[in-house]
Amino acid sequence: MPYNDLFSSHDGELKHVVTVNSEVFVYAHEQSALDAVMRRTVNTIDGRIVQLLCSLTYPGRRFRKLSGSDFIYDLAHYAEENEERVFLLGAQASSNNGAVQVLKAHCPSLAVDGYSPPFCPDVGHHAWNSEIFERIARFRPKHLVVCFGPVKQELWVAQNAVALSRLGVQCAYGLGGTLDFVSGTKRRAPKWVQAVGSEWLFRLLSEPKARFRRTLRMFKMPLYVAVNLRQREILDRKEVFEAETPWEQRKSA
DSSP: OTTTTTSOOOSSSOEEEEEEOHHHHHHHHHOHHHHHHHTTSEEEEOSHHHHHHHHHHSTTOOOOOOOHHHHHHHHHHHHHHTTOOEEEEESOHHHHHHHHHHHHHHSTTOOEEEEOOOOOSOTTOHHHHHHHHHHHHHHOOSEEEEESOTTHHHHHHHHTHHHHHHTTOOEEEEOTTHHHHHHTSSOOOOHHHHHTTOHHHHHHHHSHHHHHHHHHHHTTHHHHHHHOOOOOOBOOOHHHHTSOOHHHHHHHO
């Protein structure tokens, strides 16, 4: 499958995948801890502005947007084919449970489970983490989808990479609000809105109170690009995205 490189790890170390949108880009320039983490992770493009920036930074290369809300279905299909387990961590309980059921419906043989921990601002809280690791240890997944929101999910995976590896996790993905979309708890922007790069506006209009400050932060991106453009490793999957993705092909079949 064309996703073999993204969904596999053979060097014994945990592969940490970060989906980079404008908000994550700004956070990486404001928080040294996240900056340090993202210099070691596999970073994919999750946003039209980031896609344009990469195209300008690396002329001649063809980049494609790869958001977690899209590739989670390909991850499920890949894991089902290879008899690998997927664990969904985070989001509200309704979104987590709903996403588990949706993925099972699409991939009946997939071994998938999930857990929605109570809110905790401290990713290093011992009791909070103990419950999380106990559930992961019982299920023994190879793939771990973490949906704590930007920065928190990236730092949590990085801080616990060794422990996760010992539990059999080989790939961890920080996917933000993906479980809300998969479960149908929140409506994703229409395809044409995504195509023109206005998904952020759709989400702002859908959740004005929750998204207002996050949207303001996104508009800092041009400042950081102009003042201090930092090149980052972006996963270039042009052979995958020159046509429809495998999941889109299956849905339209």
